Amino acid sequence: MRFYQEEKHSAVDAKFEAQKIAFAPFVFQASMALRDLGILKIIEDSGTAGITQEEIVAKLTLSNYGVRVLVEAGLGMGLLIINDGKYTITRVGYYILNDPMTIANMDFVQDINYQGFFHLKDSIVNGKPEGLKVIGPQYETFYQALSELPEKEKQSWLAFDHFYSDDSFSRVLPIVFKFNPAKILDVGGNTGKWSLSCVHHNKDVKMTIADLPQQIAMAKENISQYKEGERISYHPLDILKPETSLPAGYDVVWMSQFLDCFSEDEIVGILKKALTALTDSGKLIIMETFWDRQKFEAASFCLQQTSLYFTCIANGNSQMYHSEVFIRCVEKAGFVIEEDINNVGISHTVLICKKK
Numbered sequence: 001m002r003f004y005q006e007e008k009h010s011a012v013d014a015k016f017e018a019q020k021i022a023f024a025p026f027v028f029q030a031s032m033a034l035r036d037l038g039i040l041k042i043i044e045d046s047g048t049a050g051i052t053q054e055e056i057v058a059k060l061t062l063s064n065y066g067v068r069v070l071v072e073a074g075l076g077m078g079l080l081i082i083n084d085g086k087y088t089i090t091r092v093g094y095y096i097l098n099d100p101m102t103i104a105n106m107d108f109v110q111d112i113n114y115q116g117f118f119h120l121k122d123s124i125v126n127g128k129p130e131g132l133k134v135i136g137p138q139y140e141t142f143y144q145a146l147s148e149l150p151e152k153e154k155q156s157w158l159a160f161d162h163f164y165s166d167d168s169f170s171r172v173l174p175i176v177f178k179f180n181p182a183k184i185l186d187v188g189g190n191t192g193k194w195s196l197s198c199v200h201h202n203k204d205v206k207m208t209i210a211d212l213p214q215q216i217a218m219a220k221e222n223i224s225q226y227k228e229g230e231r232i233s234y235h236p237l238d239i240l241k242p243e244t245s246l247p248a249g250y251d252v253v254w255m256s257q258f259l260d261c262f263s264e265d266e267i268v269g270i271l272k273k274a275l276t277a278l279t280d281s282g283k284l285i286i287m288e289t290f291w292d293r294q295k296f297e298a299a300s301f302c303l304q305q306t307s308l309y310f311t312c313i314a315n316g317n318s319q320m321y322h323s324e325v326f327i328r329c330v331e332k333a334g335f336v337i338e339e340d341i342n343n344v345g346i347s348h349t350v351l352i353c354k355k356k
């Protein structure tokens with residue numbers, strides 16, 4: 001990865017880039033408004049011929065003034081271009097409107113993070129997710145809030161989380177099942193998507209989902225619709241509590257996008273619990289997104305920014321890790337990494353580990 005070794009901008013460019021940051025919250029909210037008020041779609045539908053501001057207004061119940069400030073901002077933001085008084089959509093505008101990754105990221109930023117991020121600096125200073133109080137003053141971590149969120153916010157969080165892991169699940173099934181596991185422990189199993197994929201993929205495997213009690217309730221409801229769900233059992237726990245343990249006797253302990261929810265010391269503690277869950281020949285299989293392992297700079301950027309969600313909203317002490325920091329924790333807990341597979345799905349790395 002050689003994204004960050006060199007200065008990229010001339011002085012003039014750099015000053016413009018700095019203004020984009022200065023106005024970033026305006027740019028974000030204007031993009032959301034252009035998308036959600038239907039303006040981008042109208043302009044896209046006008047094709048290469050384009051559409052005037054007056055014609056856009058005629059198709060909506062918005063004022064001329066409202067449409068004008070948004071489309072003018074859209075020009076500077078690079079979402080729109082104008083020729084002979086007619087607006088057309090740019091490639092960036094197209095992605096804002098249609099790209100599933102951009103939609104998942106924007107909805108996650110808007111519905112989960114935006115208001116809380118006013119408190120990012122305090123979160124760094126205090127080592128606590130100070131933005132979480134905007135979601136609810138009673139919560140210590142976001143995970144306690146997840147199952148109690150209003151439907152729209154919950155869907156935005158799940159869509160963001162699943163966008164990244166779902167695509168990798170089908171690709172990683174052959175990697176996991178080459179070990180012919182009879183029993184798999186899915187730690188941080190969330191809604192049960194991975195466990196369901198496993199019982200559908202293999203007719204004999206038995207799964208256990210370990211997660212917080214609130215999430216287990218969500219998973220049970222989801223899984224009860226499927227007959228194969230009879231092979232899935234549940235182990236509710238708060239894995240951070242010293243008195244809790246994972247059940248024993250598993251051929252595979254699976255952790256997908258789970259350990260990034262914890263600090264380095266917590267990761268070591270959790271992995272020590274995983275040691276006791278595995279049979280002697282069992283494999284710990286971790287699927288994570290590391291910002292230093294990405295093919296595309298945009299992917300590294302998304303992960304670095306997502307770290308700040310953990311800082312300000314989720315728990316105040318975890319992140320999307322650099323692989324070296326993460327691997328040190330895996331080894332410290334008593335595992336040896338046997339296989340290290342990059343570029344699984346959109347952006348994942350799979351680490352296959354055994355007991356030292």
Ligand SMILES: C[S@@+](CC[C@H](N)C(=O)[O-])C[C@H]1O[C@@H](n2cnc3c(N)ncnc32)[C@H](O)[C@@H]1O
Pocket residue numbers: 143161162165187188189190191194210211212215237238239240255256257258261
């Ligand atoms: C980012 S989600 C990962 C979901 C899923 N494995 C995937 O790949 O999409 C993290 C999961 O960890 C669970 N979790 C967070 N803190 C936990 C804790 N202290 N004990 C047990 N589970 C926890 C959350 O409830 C959530 O289901």
